[in-house]
Amino acid sequence: xxxxxxxxxxxxxxxxxxxxxxxxxxxxxxxxxxxxxxxxxxxxxxxxxxxxxxxxxxxxxxxxxxxxxxxxxxxxxxxxxxxxxxxxxxxxxxxxxxxxxxxxxxxxxxxxxxxxxxxxxxxxxxxxxxxxxxxxxxxxxxxxxxxxxxxxxxxxxxxxxxxxxxxxxxxxxxxxxxxxxxxxxxxxxxxxxxxxxxxxxxxxxxxxxxxxxxxxxxxxxxxxxxxxxxxxxxxxxxxxxxxxxxxxxxxxxxxxxxxxxxxxxxxxxxxxxxxxxxxxxxxxxxxxxxxxxxxxxxxxxxxxxxxxxxxxxxxxxxxxxxxxxxxxxx
Ligand code: PBG
Numbered sequence: 001x002x003x004x005x006x007x008x009x010x011x012x013x014x015x016x017x018x019x020x021x022x023x024x025x026x027x028x029x030x031x032x033x034x035x036x037x038x039x040x041x042x043x044x045x046x047x048x049x050x051x052x053x054x055x056x057x058x059x060x061x062x063x064x065x066x067x068x069x070x071x072x073x074x075x076x077x078x079x080x081x082x083x084x085x086x087x088x089x090x091x092x093x094x095x096x097x098x099x100x101x102x103x104x105x106x107x108x109x110x111x112x113x114x115x116x117x118x119x120x121x122x123x124x125x126x127x128x129x130x131x132x133x134x135x136x137x138x139x140x141x142x143x144x145x146x147x148x149x150x151x152x153x154x155x156x157x158x159x160x161x162x163x164x165x166x167x168x169x170x171x172x173x174x175x176x177x178x179x180x181x182x183x184x185x186x187x188x189x190x191x192x193x194x195x196x197x198x199x200x201x202x203x204x205x206x207x208x209x210x211x212x213x214x215x216x217x218x219x220x221x222x223x224x225x226x227x228x229x230x231x232x233x234x235x236x237x238x239x240x241x242x243x244x245x246x247x248x249x250x251x252x253x254x255x256x257x258x259x260x261x262x263x264x265x266x267x268x269x270x271x272x273x274x275x276x277x278x279x280x281x282x283x284x285x286x287x288x289x290x291x292x293x294x295x296x297x298x299x300x301x302x303x304x305x306x307x308x309x310x311x312x313x314x315x316x317x318x319x320x321x322x323x324x325x326x327x328x329x330x
Pocket of ligand 1: 119121122123131167168202203204205206207221276277278279
């Protein structure tokens with residue numbers, strides 16, 4: 001054959017493949033989620049997330065240092081709250097001496113250039129494991145929940161959090177939190193909104209990790225998180241949150257929702273993050289442990305795909321592994 005265009009021509013050499021490579025994963029793209037708990041020198045394995053542990057604050061600092069050395073500059077904190085501190089009204093969420101608040105202060109004391117992101121939602125603090133306050137029928141109350149989320153956000157900002165990240169999916173919470181932050185003079189405290197968060201089955205291992213699974217029981221979060229069948233709604237959620245003052249928006253989960261990431265980034269051109277959630281981690285880990293997948297190659301491919309779809313940053317439990325693999329490649 002005499003072919004003018006052979007698409008394989010550019011794929012035939014290392015240098016030409018490198019020249020045309022459009023996306024590269026960088027440690028600046030990675031955000032490390034950490035599960036924290038009370039205690040001293042304590043760590044606990046999470047059965048459904050091999051390789052991820054719940055850490056007491058001293059060990060958390062060591063983990064942050066390890067991440068920092070690998071040039072990961074952003075972390076997100078998720079608390080494992082003692083059962084005795086859970087309540088119907090989730091008051092522990094805005095305790096200025098609570099676990100998250102102390103963790104933020106300790107990280108800020110030790111490291112001056114780590115971005116600390118905190119989760120704003122009530123599920124670690126409620127007896128029923130829902131992200132908000134409920135009425136007598138178990139319905140999650142929007143406006144009453146937002147009142148508590150505001151207090152939680154202010155308490156985190158006060159402890160030194162750089163970014164508050166509402167993951168609760170209540171209506172109007174971004175505007176309410178922005179307003180409160182401005183009033184309290186936290187002008188540069190950023191809001192990362194979990195704008196399009198789906199009622200996904202892939203959060204199971206996370207609920208194991210923070211210990212909210214049994215509290216939630218057979219209930220679900222379908223009256224506030226989005227239906228996996230929908231994409232129009234994602235636009236409305238993101239648009240609202242941007243109008244209300246979100247500095248960054250997030251799509252969650254990531255790998256099964258690449259179409260949403262892509263459309264949202266293209267349409268709104270806002271800083272757009274994606275969360276490779278616990279179930280995505282568990283799938284990759286389980287297949288790798290069985291030698292059914294090559295862990296490094298498949299994890300890096302999964303992260304690159306999320307980036308190619310349009311994500312500016314990725315929350316992933318693989319952040320530390322990925323950062324060390326990227327380093328080896330350079
Ligand atoms: C709770 C919250 C969840 C996750 C992050 N924040 C779970 C949920 O909505 O039930 C899930 C993260 C993961 O699965 O890795 N507000």
